[in-house]
Amino acid sequence: MKDLLYQKLVERMTEVAIVAPQRVGPLTVLYKRITPHVKKRPWKALFITSSFASFFIYLLLGSLVVKLASLLQFGF
Amino acid sequence: MSIHLFKLFILFTRNLATLINSPYIAFRKLSKGEEVYQSIFIFLLAFIYFSFASAIRKGIRNPYLLTLELNRLIFFAALGFLFSILLLYKLGKLFGGSANLKGIFLSWSYSLIPTIIWFFVTSISYLLLPPPRTLSAPGQVFSLIFIAFSLALLFWKLVMYYLTLRFSLKLDLVKIMGISLIVAPLFGLYGLLMYRIGVFRIPFI
Numbered sequence: 001m002k003d004l005l006y007q008k009l010v011e012r013m014t015e016v017a018i019v020a021p022q023r024v025g026p027l028t029v030l031y032k033r034i035t036p037h038v039k040k041r042p043w044k045a046l047f048i049t050s051s052f053a054s055f056f057i058y059l060l061l062g063s064l065v066v067k068l069a070s071l072l073q074f075g076f
Numbered sequence: 077m078s079i080h081l082f083k084l085f086i087l088f089t090r091n092l093a094t095l096i097n098s099p100y101i102a103f104r105k106l107s108k109g110e111e112v113y114q115s116i117f118i119f120l121l122a123f124i125y126f127s128f129a130s131a132i133r134k135g136i137r138n139p140y141l142l143t144l145e146l147n148r149l150i151f152f153a154a155l156g157f158l159f160s161i162l163l164l165y166k167l168g169k170l171f172g173g174s175a176n177l178k179g180i181f182l183s184w185s186y187s188l189i190p191t192i193i194w195f196f197v198t199s200i201s202y203l204l205l206p207p208p209r210t211l212s213a214p215g216q217v218f219s220l221i222f223i224a225f226s227l228a229l230l231f232w233k234l235v236m237y238y239l240t241l242r243f244s245l246k247l248d249l250v251k252i253m254g255i256s257l258i259v260a261p262l263f264g265l266y267g268l269l270m271y272r273i274g275v276f277r278i279p280f281i
Contacts, residue, residue, distance in 0.1 A: 015104050019246050031249070038235055039100045046228045054224035063211055069219030070208040072226055075278035076129060076198040 088117045095186060099235060106186055107243035109178025115185035121192050126150055129199055152275045156266055160184060160281060163262060164241065167255045173245030180244040187236035190229040191280060197225070 024031045037045040058065050091114065094102040130145040161177075161184050169175045201222065209215040241252045267279035 018104060018107070018243060020248070022242075022249055024249050039098065041097055042099060042232070042235065043096065043228075046231050049231060050224045050228035053227050054220050057223060058216075058220055063216070065223065066209045066211055066215055066219045069222045072222065072278070073198060073202055073205075073207040073209070076132075076195050076202060 084114045087111055088114045103183055103239035103243045106182045107179040109176055109182055112178050112182055118185045118188055125192055125196055132199055153280045168245035171251045171255055173247045176244055183240040183244050190233045194229045
């Protein structure tokens with residue numbers, strides 16, 4: 001039992017250490033603030049981001065949004 | 077054989093659930109490239125979509141045209157899929173990544189899920205609410221919702237693309253951005269080619 005737990009711990013630590021921690025120079029702090037929202041239950045962040053982006057596109061394009069949606073609907 | 081298939085199906089559903097709730101954990105597992113055959117369920121979903129899309133595009137009266145359309149979609153989608161994997165593999169090696177072809181294959185297969193979802197929902201919305209949309213209030217509301225939905229799936233796809241390169245090729249963000257500068261125009265060209273030959277208006281990547 002003890003060995004199994006230790007083995008699982010080693011496996012987990014090996015899994016986590018597949019890649020080195022991400023460093024993006026001065027933007028690392030921003031990166032570390034954004035990624036937790038993508039790591040766990042990203043659909044919350046995706047929903048909020050896409051809603052805001054869609055609204056922003058509406059502000060930018062106005063009624064052309066309707067044409068864009070029609071084009072996308074033909075897209076399949 | 078059936079037990080092995082059932083085991084793969086359980087693995088597929090577990091990975092799918094993990095992908096939706098914790099994509100980082102899912103891609104860490106997928107990047108190892110173990111049990112590659114679980115991707116058969118994703119290809120099965122793609123096949124179901126292509127059958128559905130062929131029926132909508134060509135109608136069901138002429139079986140010959142239906143088969144032709146289905147084969148065309150499958151062929152070019154498979155070509156695009158293999159092209160993507162090879163491209164990411166080669167570029168990953170070029171940028172100093174430790175390439176694992178099975179890992180890339182499995183990760184990229186799972187990244188087809190938002191693509192399949194989008195194509196399915198778009199084709200169903202084409203049947204239920206045929207375009208073009210009008211400038212009326214419901215038309216604008218539906219347009220906003222549809223664009224938000226498309227953007228959500230696009231962002232999810234981009235996250236999966238990033239995780240494919242991060243864990244399968246063990247690259248950092250800077251190298252991933254470098255690869256993306258090469259990959260994006262090539263995918264754009266692929267999309268344009270598919271549009272020109274009348275296979276996909278939006279590329280099935």
